Amino acid sequence: xxxxxxxxxxxxxxxxxxxxxxxxxxxxxxxxxxxxxxxxxxxxxxxxxxxxxxxxxxxxxxxxxxxxxxxxxxxxxxxxxxxxxxxxxxxxxxxxxxxxxxxxxxxxxxxxxxxxxxxxxxxxxxxxxxxxxxxxxxxxxxxxxxxxxxxxxxxxxxxxxxxxxxxxxxxxxxxxxxxxxxxxxxxxxxxxxxxxxxxxxxxxxxxxxxxxxxxxxxxxxxxxxxxxxxxxxxxxxxxxxxxxxxxxxxxxxxxxxxxxxxxxxxxxxxxxxxxxxxxxxxxxxxxxxxxxxxxxxxxxxxxxxxxxxxxxxxxxxxxxxxxxxxxxxxxxxxxxxxxxxxxxxxxxxxxxxxxxxxxxxxxxxxxxxxxxxxxxxxxxxxxxxxxxxxxxxxxxxxxxxxxxxxxxxxxxxxxxxxxxxxxxxxxxxxxxxxxxxxxxxxxxxxxxxxxxxxxxxxxxxxxxxxxxxxxxxxxxxxxxxxxxxxxxxxxxxxxxxxxxxxxxxxxxxxxxxxxxxxxxxxxxxxxxxxxxxxxxxxxxxxxxxxxxxxxx
Amino acid sequence: xxxxxxxxxxxxxxxxxxxxxxxxxxxxxxxxxxxxxxxxxxxxxxxxxxxxxxxxxxxxxxxxxxxxxxxxxxxxxxxxxxxxxxxxxxxxxxxxxxxxxxxxxxxxxxxxxxxxxxxxxxxxxxxxxxxxxxxxxxxxxxxxxxxxxxxxxxxxxxxxxxxxxxxxxxxxxxxxxxxxxxxxxxxxxxxxxxxxxxxxxxxxxxxxxxxxxxxxxxxxxxxxxxxxxxxxxxxxxxxxxxxxxxxxxxxxxxxx
Numbered sequence: 001x002x003x004x005x006x007x008x009x010x011x012x013x014x015x016x017x018x019x020x021x022x023x024x025x026x027x028x029x030x031x032x033x034x035x036x037x038x039x040x041x042x043x044x045x046x047x048x049x050x051x052x053x054x055x056x057x058x059x060x061x062x063x064x065x066x067x068x069x070x071x072x073x074x075x076x077x078x079x080x081x082x083x084x085x086x087x088x089x090x091x092x093x094x095x096x097x098x099x100x101x102x103x104x105x106x107x108x109x110x111x112x113x114x115x116x117x118x119x120x121x122x123x124x125x126x127x128x129x130x131x132x133x134x135x136x137x138x139x140x141x142x143x144x145x146x147x148x149x150x151x152x153x154x155x156x157x158x159x160x161x162x163x164x165x166x167x168x169x170x171x172x173x174x175x176x177x178x179x180x181x182x183x184x185x186x187x188x189x190x191x192x193x194x195x196x197x198x199x200x201x202x203x204x205x206x207x208x209x210x211x212x213x214x215x216x217x218x219x220x221x222x223x224x225x226x227x228x229x230x231x232x233x234x235x236x237x238x239x240x241x242x243x244x245x246x247x248x249x250x251x252x253x254x255x256x257x258x259x260x261x262x263x264x265x266x267x268x269x270x271x272x273x274x275x276x277x278x279x280x281x282x283x284x285x286x287x288x289x290x291x292x293x294x295x296x297x298x299x300x301x302x303x304x305x306x307x308x309x310x311x312x313x314x315x316x317x318x319x320x321x322x323x324x325x326x327x328x329x330x331x332x333x334x335x336x337x338x339x340x341x342x343x344x345x346x347x348x349x350x351x352x353x354x355x356x357x358x359x360x361x362x363x364x365x366x367x368x369x370x371x372x373x374x375x376x377x378x379x380x381x382x383x384x385x386x387x388x389x390x391x392x393x394x395x396x397x398x399x400x401x402x403x404x405x406x407x408x409x410x411x412x413x414x415x416x417x418x419x420x421x422x423x424x425x426x427x428x429x430x431x432x433x434x435x436x437x438x439x440x441x442x443x444x445x446x447x448x449x450x451x452x453x454x455x456x457x458x459x460x461x462x463x464x465x466x467x468x469x470x471x472x473x474x475x476x477x478x479x480x481x482x483x484x485x486x487x488x489x490x491x492x493x494x495x496x497x498x499x500x501x502x503x504x505x506x507x508x509x510x511x512x513x514x515x516x517x518x519x520x521x522x523x524x525x526x527x528x529x530x531x532x533x534x535x536x537x538x539x540x541x542x543x544x545x546x547x548x549x550x551x552x
Numbered sequence: 553x554x555x556x557x558x559x560x561x562x563x564x565x566x567x568x569x570x571x572x573x574x575x576x577x578x579x580x581x582x583x584x585x586x587x588x589x590x591x592x593x594x595x596x597x598x599x600x601x602x603x604x605x606x607x608x609x610x611x612x613x614x615x616x617x618x619x620x621x622x623x624x625x626x627x628x629x630x631x632x633x634x635x636x637x638x639x640x641x642x643x644x645x646x647x648x649x650x651x652x653x654x655x656x657x658x659x660x661x662x663x664x665x666x667x668x669x670x671x672x673x674x675x676x677x678x679x680x681x682x683x684x685x686x687x688x689x690x691x692x693x694x695x696x697x698x699x700x701x702x703x704x705x706x707x708x709x710x711x712x713x714x715x716x717x718x719x720x721x722x723x724x725x726x727x728x729x730x731x732x733x734x735x736x737x738x739x740x741x742x743x744x745x746x747x748x749x750x751x752x753x754x755x756x757x758x759x760x761x762x763x764x765x766x767x768x769x770x771x772x773x774x775x776x777x778x779x780x781x782x783x784x785x786x787x788x789x790x791x792x793x794x795x796x797x798x799x800x801x802x803x804x805x806x807x808x
Binding site: 389450537540548 | 591
């Protein structure tokens with residue numbers, strides 16, 4: 001906005017640049033909720049109700065969808081479980097901190113964290129295996145479509161399939177035995193198993209649903225497909241990628257639909273001069289909404305091409321078959337490739353009566369439902385009870401994201417999401433002092449993990465196609481971030497459960513874990529003041545907030 | 553962020569560098585690999601008027617085997633130290649500790665002399681120099697002198713280096729055949745040490761005949777754990793973490 005005002009005043013292009021520290025201080029933060037969760041269940045483990053009370057920190061002022069983040073999460077606290085009674089209360093509060101807004105997952109990671117943590121606590125209370133308790137309460141695969149307590153209809157899913165595969169790959173039974181052995185021998189390094197059987201609502205969104213939530217936009221997405229005289233295909237999408245690989249996945253879809261070579265498809269995006277219509281990339285919606293708009297536009301192109309092919313082949317439309325980019329008259333070898341038809345449409349020398357020249361089509365797709373990817377994530381975590389050091393030893397996940405268009409992109413999204421969600425559980429945090437000053441607003445102090453801090457992830461996919469869209473896709477952009485955080489924290493606490501630890505606040509740093517162990521043993525510890533320079537940060541012993549003149 | 557303005561000289565000899573420092577007085581700062589100084593300049597925690605870059609002085613770079621000791625030029629990069637054969641063979645603890653410093657980019661730029669002269673107690677190499685009885689060669693207006701490591705580290709970020717002094721070389725006695733390990737506790741793989749221990753032992757007939765132990769970030773300077781060294785480790789010593797998983801064990805003993 002500032003740039004626009006300045007550009008108008010100056011009559012010159014204006015570019016906004018900011019330093020990393022300025023960005024950390026003023027771009028939005030996320031996830032700042034205090035959650036008060038109550039779950040009720042029968043003695044046999046059947047969950048009967050869930051009461052969620054949230055205090056959500058908006059920061060100093062409202063962001064784009066800041067107040068909407070907890071609302072989006074509200075639909076997800078019941079997650080994959082058949083919970084008959086559900087109460088949700090949220091108080092959004094303003095503080096003097098940096099504003100919060102949608103951060104990868106937006107509301108759904110917070111909800112998933114709450115329900116997956118409380119399911120573990122319920123299992124402990126009832127003396128049950130936490131996975132078994134989940135199985136008892138989740139929606140069985142034959143019960144889909146299933147309308148949840150908050151009114152969403154989950155179209156498809158198979159929690160049994162993903163879980164069974166994940167447990168086998170993880171060696172759940174073997175690791176439980178090892179955990180038992182370590183507990184028995186009093187090993188200083190204890191083993192924890194973290195579980196997260198998550199689902200999410202994505203593919204945002206049916207416009208009418210967004211309207212009912214007073215959201216500031218609809219949830220449709222637009223696509224245009226233009227077949228050029230050369231046979232190449234230009235595709236315009238409103239779902240603009242910033243590194244996710246839409247160009248690749250969308251090209252695959254168009255190549256499949258039109259039967260043209262993958263490399264002949266060009267995806268255009270991200271410039272309002274080229275693609276003025278669109279609602280963009282967020283909420284794991286690009287494929288499940290933008291991708292379907294492309295399918296719809298492709299179908300319109302094919303429908304027009306079919307009419308022209310029939311005209312060119314002097315055949316009846318209904319006698320034409322379309323496969324591998326060619327219309328063939330059924331039972332003959334007479335046919336026309338779609339590129340030939342595109343050329344004929346461009347030349348327009350001989351078109352059927354009333355047909356407009358050129359072969360192109362627009363489509364706008366408004367989904368009728370969200371999509372509901374799910375997955376089972378399992379983490380084996382070693383905690384050194386003497387130092388509080390947490391070592392993520394093994395991470396296995398089996399995600400059901402519906403039809404997979406590009407396995408490599410799916411794997412990449414899951415890997416990145418896992419690193420982000422695990423970092424939230426173990427490393428990342430925005431610290432403020434008592435005056436409300438952000439004290440770790442540079443990468444000197446803000447802890448980010450690198451590849452060296454994470455294990456080699458064992459990621460897999462299974463596919464229960466979505467029934468709400470013609471491709472059966474569900475979206476994968478946020479899955480890893482949503483699922484991994486509770487898996488890690490559950491694992492840390494599971495490792496320490498025998499020592500009497502029932503909670504560790506995120507991020508589970510060695511200091512916090514060590515302190516939790518000491519507290520459980522009834523030993524007093526000193527609280528580290530929040531503005532204490534974090535040991536081992538980027539300037540070594542120099543505290544950038546309180547320099548002591550070390551280097552002059 | 554962008555550092556405050558400063559003048560910059562890149563002398564080609566130690567004498568020239570000392571002269572430049574003398575002329576500028578306490579307004580000058582030496583830049584070696586820049587891995588500690590540049591972040592401080594960029595955050596404007598320091599604003600020297602002159603930077604004296606030692607990168608142009610050839611004699612400060614490189615490692616020599618001098619018979620009973622190994623001499624490491626102050627401007628030798630971590631990368632070169634880790635890969636040097638005589639270091640690996642005779643001063644293995646130095647290579648092991650250096651390998652744990654930050655990440656590959658830092659290890660290509662950062663220098664042993666820069667780290668020791670910066671004297672951050674969280675730096676990994678002070679404890680090694682101290683434990684291994686290194687001697688530090690200092691060039692100043694009065695010529696060159698040699699300072700043993702215990703007299704070099706005086707306090708938090710404070711060493712025996714005067715305003716116009718340059719650390720030129722670090723000499724390590726040879727510890728050929730000694731076993732050694734650098735154990736580091738840090739938040740993430742690339743972070744500075746919260747604490748760390750540098751240990752080298754000479755084993756004779758299955759028991760420890762001699763030990764050298766240095767501690768990182770447990771005081772305002774590196775600390776020599778003399779009491780630990782003197783204690784007989786031969787009996788009753790059990791390796792910590794026995795019975796833990798193989799991976800956990802490897803994490804603790806990866807440099808063995």
